Amino acid sequence: MNAVRSGVRIGLGYDVHPFAAGRPLRLGGVEIPHTRGLAGHSDGDVLCHAVADALLGALGLGDLGSRFPDTDPKWRGADSTELLRLVCTEVTAHGARVVNVDTVVIAEEPRLAPHLAAIRASLAALLEAPEGSVSIKPKRAEGVAMGGANGIAVQAVVLLSLGESHNEERGS
Numbered sequence: 001m002n003a004v005r006s007g008v009r010i011g012l013g014y015d016v017h018p019f020a021a022g023r024p025l026r027l028g029g030v031e032i033p034h035t036r037g038l039a040g041h042s043d044g045d046v047l048c049h050a051v052a053d054a055l056l057g058a059l060g061l062g063d064l065g066s067r068f069p070d071t072d073p074k075w076r077g078a079d080s081t082e083l084l085r086l087v088c089t090e091v092t093a094h095g096a097r098v099v100n101v102d103t104v105v106i107a108e109e110p111r112l113a114p115h116l117a118a119i120r121a122s123l124a125a126l127l128e129a130p131e132g133s134v135s136i137k138p139k140r141a142e143g144v145a146m147g148g149a150n151g152i153a154v155q156a157v158v159l160l161s162l163g164e165s166h167n168e169e170r171g172s
């Protein structure tokens, strides 16, 4: 039961995946040339996962792990853009739309600056939001905190607006 009717909702997402050899590196649905990718039951797209978690959190719908459990062979090697699309479908079904998304991608490697425009465009398309509403900020961990040289961590925050769309059947 979801009691949300109108107004705005904020959601926070966080995810981290370790590097693994022999896998492509995918961020926001974009394949980034690198010597290794990210481990995971799915394709390891840590950016898609964190954004999806933020969306689910904004609506009080749990998290990605409970929706697509890594114990279920159905999601093995899953394309994370598909998981994010499924979450976006739920967002729409709740009469919500994305106002904006801001993310921090914490990675020592690879250098993400050359790929930011492509990642932003991909994520905006997945979210059906204008590119100006999507922000991706790469950050080095300076060898101190999470991320480090052993993986990539992502923080994501999302703002949703409710009650402006078409969900006529909200009950009383």
Ligand code: MG
Pocket: 015, 016, 017, 040, 045, 046, 049
């Ligand atoms: Mg994940």
